[in-house]
Amino acid sequence: GDGPQLVLSEDHLDWLRQAAVERFSEIILRDLHHVNSGTPIYRGISRSIINYRRFCTFCERQKIDSNQLRLRVAEALIVFLVIELAEVSEGKRLSIINCTYRELQMFAEELGIDLNSSFSDIAACCLSSN
Numbered sequence: 001g002d003g004p005q006l007v008l009s010e011d012h013l014d015w016l017r018q019a020a021v022e023r024f025s026e027i028i029l030r031d032l033h034h035v036n037s038g039t040p041i042y043r044g045i046s047r048s049i050i051n052y053r054r055f056c057t058f059c060e061r062q063k064i065d066s067n068q069l070r071l072r073v074a075e076a077l078i079v080f081l082v083i084e085l086a087e088v089s090e091g092k093r094l095s096i097i098n099c100t101y102r103e104l105q106m107f108a109e110e111l112g113i114d115l116n117s118s119f120s121d122i123a124a125c126c127l128s129s130n
Contacts, residue, residue: 017062024055025069032076034083037096044098045080048073049107056110074111081119088125095125102129 008016030036031048052073059066088095097104101123108115115122 017064020058020062021055021064021069024051024058025072028052028055028069028073029076032073032080034080044096045077045104045107046099048077049099049103052107052110070111074113077108077111078113078118081122084125085119085121089121097122097125097127099127100129101126 028048028051030041031043031045031051036042037044055069056066058064084095084097087093099107104122104126105115108119
């Protein structure tokens with residue numbers, strides 16, 4: 001035949017899927033941990049949104065339940081927004097949120113968070129959509 005006839009066992013595939021899920025968790029959450037802002041690894045919320053959607057697509061294709069990570073990401077986003085609102089409203093610095101309010105709202109919806117009820121003030125911290 002052409003090239004090595006590589007057949008992966010189901011166990012091996014599970015291991016690869018698990019490794020991919022862990023990598024996704026790492027890069028999604030990295031950009032939602034406020035302590036990382038200001039470090040070279042930090043890419044901001046907009047990057048988290050992109051990676052989270054990639055993760056969801058991956059889960060659909062691989063028939064993986066994405067709910068566990070969704071809950072962790074939701075929790076991380078809430079903590080991030082709480083810190084961000086507190087620090088920006090105290091006038092300590094400008095916002096580091098690098099997406100529009102609409103993008104943030106859509107992300108929150110995907111995560112099962114209602115921004116309007118808990119974070120109505122966050123719009124002022126977001127990029128303007130123009």
